[in-house]
Amino acid sequence: MRFSYFKGMAKLPFNPGTQPCSSDEGEKMIPLFSAAAANAGLDLASVVQRVVDSNWYVLGSEVTAFEREFADYNGVNECVSLANGTDALELALRALGVSAGDKVACVANAGFYSSTAILAIGATPLYVDVDEASLNMSARSLSEALTRRPKAVIVTHLYGQLAEIEELAKLCHAAGAAVIEDCAQAHGAMRGPRRAGSIGDIGCFSFYPTKNLGALGDGGGIVCNDAKLAATVRTLRQYGWSTKYHVATPNGRNSRLDEMQAAVLREKLPKLDGWNSMRRDIATRYNAAFADLPLVLPPSTGEDYVAHLYVVRVESREDFRAHLRSHHVGTDVHYPLPDHRQTAYDLTSTTISLTQTERTCDLLVSLPCFPGLSAQEVDEVIRAVRSYFQR
Ligand SMILES: *Cc1c(COP(=O)(O)O)cnc(C)c1O
Numbered sequence: 001m002r003f004s005y006f007k008g009m010a011k012l013p014f015n016p017g018t019q020p021c022s023s024d025e026g027e028k029m030i031p032l033f034s035a036a037a038a039n040a041g042l043d044l045a046s047v048v049q050r051v052v053d054s055n056w057y058v059l060g061s062e063v064t065a066f067e068r069e070f071a072d073y074n075g076v077n078e079c080v081s082l083a084n085g086t087d088a089l090e091l092a093l094r095a096l097g098v099s100a101g102d103k104v105a106c107v108a109n110a111g112f113y114s115s116t117a118i119l120a121i122g123a124t125p126l127y128v129d130v131d132e133a134s135l136n137m138s139a140r141s142l143s144e145a146l147t148r149r150p151k152a153v154i155v156t157h158l159y160g161q162l163a164e165i166e167e168l169a170k171l172c173h174a175a176g177a178a179v180i181e182d183c184a185q186a187h188g189a190m191r192g193p194r195r196a197g198s199i200g201d202i203g204c205f206s207f208y209p210t211k212n213l214g215a216l217g218d219g220g221g222i223v224c225n226d227a228k229l230a231a232t233v234r235t236l237r238q239y240g241w242s243t244k245y246h247v248a249t250p251n252g253r254n255s256r257l258d259e260m261q262a263a264v265l266r267e268k269l270p271k272l273d274g275w276n277s278m279r280r281d282i283a284t285r286y287n288a289a290f291a292d293l294p295l296v297l298p299p300s301t302g303e304d305y306v307a308h309l310y311v312v313r314v315e316s317r318e319d320f321r322a323h324l325r326s327h328h329v330g331t332d333v334h335y336p337l338p339d340h341r342q343t344a345y346d347l348t349s350t351t352i353s354l355t356q357t358e359r360t361c362d363l364l365v366s367l368p369c370f371p372g373l374s375a376q377e378v379d380e381v382i383r384a385v386r387s388y389f390q391r
Pocket of ligand 1: 086087156207208
């Protein structure tokens with residue numbers, strides 16, 4: 001069955017990060033992401049059974065082992081697992097000493113996750129524009145934002161493309177601002193010997209099912225080299241306890257990865273590099289096939305891009321998407337509305353000039369790109385895209 005994985009796809013709930021496409025064409029749609037394809041060949045049932053049989057479900061040996069293995073994978077000393085990626089951002093900010101009234105710089109084109117964490121603390125987001133090619137934080141715009149003295153800066157590696165994090169971190173540290181990397185779309189991305197999350201002061205991850213490393217539910221975590229910082233996050237994830245029932249740190253909460261998710265992530269982690277290169281191979285094929293079309297394509301297919309999302313820019317986006325839908329190709333938009341224009345808040349006064357952010361958000365379209373997408377399906381996506389421009 002060609003699209004047999006679609007059934008697993010349909011079970012995915014609403015996804016805040018990478019929405020599965022909905023299909024009016026039923027079984028034949030090539031989806032934007034497939035959980036069934038991502039988990040194919042893994043015996044996750046016996047992994048879960050192992051935890052059931054252990055009778056230990058929270059903060060046990062699976063979590064300890066996963067934290068060690070994920071820290072090693074990223075080439076850092078510390079990993080603290082958490083309930084989800086948004087908590088990772090918020091607890092990272094709190095551990096770095098950000099509190100109500102502080103400013104935190106971030107981009108406005110990354111799905112409001114940073115803004116959610118910043119606003120939860122009572123801090124104020126200070127939006128920074130993005131670079132035209134990478135759509136990641138612009139160094140020039142950051143320099144301008146740093147004159148407003150943010151306490152911390154969140155750098156998102158959007159779509160799995162590493163930002164110019166070394167240069168951005170240098171600017172931040174010179175201005176006395178802490179650097180948080182949002183690696184929720186960039187597990188495993190590398191520049192030289194260093195992985196996403198190991199370059200700033202702290203790296204934040206989500207293990208939501210659609211991410212490059214995904215659990216069978218929510219999950220998240222931080223990585224860093226600073227043992228004190230990690231210890232603070234460890235305390236904050238469990239009510240602010242120093243020891244059991246003794247609250248020594250304020251603003252704690254319950255944010256723990258559970259044993260089943262940790263065991264699933266341990267099973268999947270050794271496959272991450274292989275899956276990332278499958279994603280990258282698909283992106284490479286798309287980039288070659290679309291090179292002569294009036295599309296703006298992802299700028300890199302090297303190790304610094306793990307192709308979490310394959311996003312192109314196109315004029316008349318909704319026509320393009322309708323054409324693809326009629327050719328049974330699912331698409332989505334990441335993300336249609338920048339953070340400062342979300343209607344729940346009035347955040348427009350906290351921005352500097354966001355020319356690129358504003359200019360690009362109406363052009364973005366994500367195409368199917370995930371491990372398990374067959375060569376034949378990639379061909380079909382390519383044919384559908386090319387036929388749009390041949391009409
Ligand atoms: C998914 C995502 C998050 C949030 O992760 P959750 O686990 O859903 O809370 C944060 N930042 C980015 C860039 C993401 O893609």
